[in-house]
Amino acid sequence: MPITITAIDAFDIRFPTSRQHIGSDAINPDPDYSAAYCILRTGSGIDGHGLTFTIGRGNELCAAALQSLSPLLIGRTLESLTEDMAGFWRMITGDSQLRWLGPEKGVIHLATAALVNAVWDLWAKAERKPVWKLLSSMSPEQLVSCIDFRYITDALTPEEALEILQAQAPTRPQREAEMLARGYPAYTTSAGWLGFTDTQLCGLCREAIAQGWTHFKIKVGGDLQDDIRRCAIIRKEIGTLPLMMDANQRWDVGQAISDMKALAQFDPWWIEEPTSPDDVLGHAAIKKAIAPIRVATGEHCQNRVVFKQFFQANGIDICQIDSCRLGGVNEILAVLLMAAKFGIPVCPHAGGVGLCEYVQHLSIFDYVCVSGSLRDRVVEYVDHLHEHFVDPVRIQNGRYMPPSAPGYSIEMKAESLKTFGYPEGPTWKELLASRD
Amino acid sequence: MPITITAIDAFDIRFPTSRQHIGSDAINPDPDYSAAYCILRTGSGIDGHGLTFTIGRGNELCAAALQSLSPLLIGRTLESLTEDMAGFWRMITGDSQLRWLGPEKGVIHLATAALVNAVWDLWAKAERKPVWKLLSSMSPEQLVSCIDFRYITDALTPEEALEILQAQAPTRPQREAEMLARGYPAYTTSAGWLGFTDTQLCGLCREAIAQGWTHFKIKVGGDLQDDIRRCAIIRKEIGTLPLMMDANQRWDVGQAISDMKALAQFDPWWIEEPTSPDDVLGHAAIKKAIAPIRVATGEHCQNRVVFKQFFQANGIDICQIDSCRLGGVNEILAVLLMAAKFGIPVCPHAGGVGLCEYVQHLSIFDYVCVSGSLRDRVVEYVDHLHEHFVDPVRIQNGRYMPPSAPGYSIEMKAESLKTFGYPEGPTWKELLASRD
Numbered sequence: 108m109p110i111t112i113t114a115i116d117a118f119d120i121r122f123p124t125s126r127q128h129i130g131s132d133a134i135n136p137d138p139d140y141s142a143a144y145c146i147l148r149t150g151s152g153i154d155g156h157g158l159t160f161t162i163g164r165g166n167e168l169c170a171a172a173l174q175s176l177s178p179l180l181i182g183r184t185l186e187s188l189t190e191d192m193a194g195f196w197r198m199i200t201g202d203s204q205l206r207w208l209g210p211e212k213g214v215i216h217l218a219t220a221a222l223v224n225a226v227w228d229l230w231a232k233a234e235r236k237p238v239w240k241l242l243s244s245m246s247p248e249q250l251v252s253c254i255d256f257r258y259i260t261d262a263l264t265p266e267e268a269l270e271i272l273q274a275q276a277p278t279r280p281q282r283e284a285e286m287l288a289r290g291y292p293a294y295t296t297s298a299g300w301l302g303f304t305d306t307q308l309c310g311l312c313r314e315a316i317a318q319g320w321t322h323f324k325i326k327v328g329g330d331l332q333d334d335i336r337r338c339a340i341i342r343k344e345i346g347t348l349p350l351m352m353d354a355n356q357r358w359d360v361g362q363a364i365s366d367m368k369a370l371a372q373f374d375p376w377w378i379e380e381p382t383s384p385d386d387v388l389g390h391a392a393i394k395k396a397i398a399p400i401r402v403a404t405g406e407h408c409q410n411r412v413v414f415k416q417f418f419q420a421n422g423i424d425i426c427q428i429d430s431c432r433l434g435g436v437n438e439i440l441a442v443l444l445m446a447a448k449f450g451i452p453v454c455p456h457a458g459g460v461g462l463c464e465y466v467q468h469l470s471i472f473d474y475v476c477v478s479g480s481l482r483d484r485v486v487e488y489v490d491h492l493h494e495h496f497v498d499p500v501r502i503q504n505g506r507y508m509p510p511s512a513p514g515y516s517i518e519m520k521a522e523s524l525k526t527f528g529y530p531e532g533p534t535w536k537e538l539l540a541s542r543d
Numbered sequence: 544m545p546i547t548i549t550a551i552d553a554f555d556i557r558f559p560t561s562r563q564h565i566g567s568d569a570i571n572p573d574p575d576y577s578a579a580y581c582i583l584r585t586g587s588g589i590d591g592h593g594l595t596f597t598i599g600r601g602n603e604l605c606a607a608a609l610q611s612l613s614p615l616l617i618g619r620t621l622e623s624l625t626e627d628m629a630g631f632w633r634m635i636t637g638d639s640q641l642r643w644l645g646p647e648k649g650v651i652h653l654a655t656a657a658l659v660n661a662v663w664d665l666w667a668k669a670e671r672k673p674v675w676k677l678l679s680s681m682s683p684e685q686l687v688s689c690i691d692f693r694y695i696t697d698a699l700t701p702e703e704a705l706e707i708l709q710a711q712a713p714t715r716p717q718r719e720a721e722m723l724a725r726g727y728p729a730y731t732t733s734a735g736w737l738g739f740t741d742t743q744l745c746g747l748c749r750e751a752i753a754q755g756w757t758h759f760k761i762k763v764g765g766d767l768q769d770d771i772r773r774c775a776i777i778r779k780e781i782g783t784l785p786l787m788m789d790a791n792q793r794w795d796v797g798q799a800i801s802d803m804k805a806l807a808q809f810d811p812w813w814i815e816e817p818t819s820p821d822d823v824l825g826h827a828a829i830k831k832a833i834a835p836i837r838v839a840t841g842e843h844c845q846n847r848v849v850f851k852q853f854f855q856a857n858g859i860d861i862c863q864i865d866s867c868r869l870g871g872v873n874e875i876l877a878v879l880l881m882a883a884k885f886g887i888p889v890c891p892h893a894g895g896v897g898l899c900e901y902v903q904h905l906s907i908f909d910y911v912c913v914s915g916s917l918r919d920r921v922v923e924y925v926d927h928l929h930e931h932f933v934d935p936v937r938i939q940n941g942r943y944m945p946p947s948a949p950g951y952s953i954e955m956k957a958e959s960l961k962t963f964g965y966p967e968g969p970t971w972k973e974l975l976a977s978r979d
Contacts (some may be wrong), residue, residue: 133613135639135640135642135643136639137639137640138639138640138643139640143698150857160637161640161643161644162640163640163643164611164638164640164641164649165608165611165640165641165644167607167642168604168607168608168611168644168650169613169644171603171604171607172601172604172650175601175603175604200686202600203571203572203573203574203598204570204571204573204574204575204597204598204599204600204601205600205601206603207571207574207598207599208595208597208601208604208605208649208650209649210792210819210820210843211649211821212649212845213644213645213648213649213650213651213652213823214604214608214644214649214650214651215601215649215650216649217603218735219645224753256795257797258795258796258797258818258819258821258822258825260795260796260797261795261797261825262826356646359693359694359695359696359697360696360697361696382610383646383694383848384959385647385648385694385845385846385848385849385852385892386645386694386848386851386852387824387852388823388852388855388856389694389697389848389852397763407823409648410821412819412821412822412825413821415820415822416823416824416825418823421823478951494642
């Protein structure tokens with residue numbers, strides 16, 4: 108029996124995280140972690156789930172965009188999509204009228220990611236494998252056939268992609284066994300949010316060290332003297348362990364260079380998002396000026412065309428793909444392969460809601476099939492909101508352990524979808540009433 | 544009495560242009576020219592009107608985004624916005640939760656443009672001047688104070704912007720007189736759409752020449768042999784007059800170079816959108832390879848940060864700003880000034896619905912106050928849908944004549960808003976019923 112997508116449900120789900128300053132940084136003082144969530148209904152016993160992550164207001168626009176895109180998928184069989192995955196991706200990003208709204212960026216691309224990921228969730232469930240394993244079971248040729256190479260052939264041809272994958276193919280089993288035994292290394296951002304007091308910062312550092320974390324991240328980009336004070340506190344707490352800094356796009360190019368020169372005394376392992384995520388040449392200038400401090404960006408990088416230029420311009424040292432700002436698994440494959448060609452480690456952005464669940468699949472696959480290396484690679488981890496997922500991440504000794512359930516680990520509990528629906532779910536009904 | 548924005552109405556307006564292949568090109572075969580339209584209601588006797596342009600499906604998302612952004616303006620007095628225009632623009636693009644959806648790109652930025660332009664329309668009406676004249680009446684210092692320089696200070700400082708404006712200030716009156724007498728030069732795209740037959744193409748060329756047009760544009764990027772045939776026809780019809788070509792993002796970098804080498808025999812004046820609008824470095828590579836053919840892009844350029852890089856990387860010869868893809872007048876001022884600093888002519892994108900009405904103000908201001916030159920400068924003109932505007936463009940001898948009515952010329956007739964509302968207006972009710 109073919110599996111046919113007969114309907115698509117879209118949800119606007121929001122968690123009132125701003126009440127605890129969770130996720131606060133220089134640009135985002137009060138995020139309410141949110142998901143525009145979709146379910147591809149099939150009536151076959153399995154459904155495809157996907158989400159895109161936002162931080163509150165505007166989530167309704169991504170949920171509406173899910174509905175705008177849905178006619179492209181409704182009535183399609185899973186097989187008609189999976190037999191030509193590059194064609195599927197070209198189709199869903201190529202509707203000529205909807206494409207005008209991007210192209211391939213912003214609200215329409217965020218919603219595209221949720222739907223594309225939901226197709227991968229459905230496919231993996233049909234194959235009874237977690238997504239990382241579905242990908243790792245494909246031949247190099249099959250993987251290449253999932254990628255739309257439009258606009259990137261000047262940096263990576265299908266033939267080059269194939270060579271990269273073929274080179275790693277014989278040794279896949281040993282890396283898969285290693286992942287199953289030890290997991291993929293992670294780092295924590297839970298301690299360093301700007302909204303926390305110095306005392307909270309100290310307490311959270313100690314707690315994280317006790318839990319076995321070895322890499323730490325602190326938010327910078329506020330007042331420089333304040334940044335210096337907080338970096339001094341965290342550096343004292345963690346000793347010589349690696350410390351990442353994250354400016355969340357706060358600086359112009361010149362200020363990024365001068366402030367990072369002042370923060371260099373704390374031996375940053377990388378500076379993340381020093382300026383506009385659109386500024387390839389600005390990142391290249393910053394990187395040159397503050398070497399050997401690494402420059403990282405990508406969580407707001409809109410598509411493979413911008414990542415291509417970061418690689419071509421020598422603009423970044425660390426590639427921080429986002430699992431649902433890029434247009435889902437297909438576009439991520441393109442970026443992982445370009446990163447491998449240019450020798451840039453991929454350390455995915457995570458946190459928020461559902462991002463940890465997604466990215467574990469991507470990094471495990473990257474190690475097994477693409478990069479073959481763990482050097483300078485750690486995946487972000489934040490211990491929030493995992494309780495809402497049917498198959499939440501499992502962290503052991505500061506590492507992501509490979510999921511074993513079929514799918515993309517992104518299915519939320521029905522109860523959570525109901526409770527945190529915006530604005531009609533009981534949590535928001537109560538909160539909004541109390542605000543009035 | 545202060546003018547206070549008390550309510551904002553948002554409209555989803557669509558014209559069924561796809562039925563006549565109007566606007567068809569290699570990427571957009573069947574656009575329905577549309578506007579997400581807003582009215583800032585003040586109850587003072589004047590309202591502010593603005594729109595953002597889309598090509599059909601998805602216009603509902605821009606209209607919804609107008610509503611998502613409206614709380615930032617409702618209750619504000621006009622004066623509280625105009626006394627700090629850079630601060631106003633930072634505020635409307637800086638809502639931390641909504642910013643996540645871009646930042647400064649896609650649906651949320653398109654809607655921002657409509658609202659920002661509506662504020663300028665309101666301001667100009669309050670001052671009883673057309674927008675071009677309001678701008679041209681401001682001192683260099685006042686103009687600079689309208690710009691948010693975040694992310695562009697490495698290319699243009701406020702001091703440099705001031706110098707550019709001061710250099711042109713003494714001679715403003717003579718250029719203003721010239722504009723009022725002769726208008727700003729334009730070119731027509733009406734002839735060259737892909738969906739037209741060869742016979743239609745010939746007929747439209749002859750008609751355009753008879754009307755006094757001197758520059759022509761043809762859509763390319765389909766099958767190369769087809770492009771060659773159509774370019775040969777139009778070149779024969781127009782003799783030695785300038786012929787622009789427009790590929791609408793159809794090519795990868797390598798193909799852009801090879802196809803343009805094949806089309807060079809027709810002496811193109813520029814090639815527009817040869818590849819992805821996000822690909823600064825790709826455009827730079829194409830420009831280098833096909834010189835002296837000019838490279839033009841910008842109608843899909845998302846914000847000032849990307850234009851900055853086009854200038855820095857020597858990626859374009861012609862800057863085609865869009866009046867409502869960039870975030871309204873404020874951001875356009877930044878781009879006009881960067882273009883002047885880097886010596887790049889600005890030839891705005893127009894056509895669609897309302898774009899001609901908008902851009903005439905921008906180009907006239909650019910000539911009077913910023914560039915001071917008409918060299919290599921022409922504004923696009925398409926003779927469609929002007930009948931829906933209260934103060935439509937006036938073309939004389941292939942030139943835009945400066946509007947004299949107060950405002951931004953973007954106010955649509957109430958009857959048009961009613962007739963073409965989607966999906967409830969009478970035109971769409973009838974069309975959608977006939978499709979069922």
